[in-house]
Amino acid sequence: MVGRSYIAALALICLCLFYHLEITAATEFTVGDSAGWSFNVQNWPNGKSFKAGDVLVFKYEQGAHNVVVVDAEGYISCKPKAGSKTYTSGNDNITLAAGTSYFICSFPGHCEAAVKIKVTAS
Ligand SMILES: *[C@@H]1O[C@H](CO)[C@@H](O)[C@H](O)[C@H]1NC(C)=O
Ligand SMILES: [Cu+2]
Numbered sequence: 001m002v003g004r005s006y007i008a009a010l011a012l013i014c015l016c017l018f019y020h021l022e023i024t025a026a027t028e029f030t031v032g033d034s035a036g037w038s039f040n041v042q043n044w045p046n047g048k049s050f051k052a053g054d055v056l057v058f059k060y061e062q063g064a065h066n067v068v069v070v071d072a073e074g075y076i077s078c079k080p081k082a083g084s085k086t087y088t089s090g091n092d093n094i095t096l097a098a099g100t101s102y103f104i105c106s107f108p109g110h111c112e113a114a115v116k117i118k119v120t121a122s
Contacts, residue, residue: 026053026095031117036060037067037105042114050121052098062090065105065115069094075102075118078111096121 029048032041036059058067067087068080080086086106087094094103098121105115 024053026055027051028055028057030057030059032059037065037115039110040114042116045117045119050096050119052096052121054096054121056094056096056103056119058087058092058094058103060090062088064090065107065110067092067094068104068106070102070104072100072102072118075104075116078104078116080104080106098122 027050029050031037032044035041038060068074069085070080074080074084094101096119100118100120102118103116104111107115
């Protein structure tokens with residue numbers, strides 16, 4: 001009897017751990033899906049839920065765009081502050097922190113053409 005309930009308890013613990021991992025595992029998102037980091041990508045985050053630790057993958061032809069980490073002001077104005085972190089590989093992985101993150105392309109006219117996203121992670 002003792003052996004049985006011990007095994008049952010272990011099984012329950014394993015299930016709970018598995019469930020916990022399932023709900024906390026990081027998700028990888030390709031920004032813009034098949035179109036990638038491109039014009040009019042701005043609405044791509046709509047309806048998706050993000051959590052801290054999720055990874056955004058920005059895919060684009062190297063040299064055609066870049067990815068600049070900005071704040072709300074930079075997002076709205078399309079003007080990154082000097083020294084803003086900039087990614088240029090064309091296959092950039094950015095891990096989300098909790099809160100709202102803003103990314104734009106700083107090539108002339110691109111951010112204005114909606115190569116920008118705002119993502120809120122829980
Ligand atoms: C980003 O992650 C992908 C796999 O998801 C990998 O192929 C790529 O090399 C990574 N990019 C960088 C810059 O490390
Ligand atoms: Cu661009």
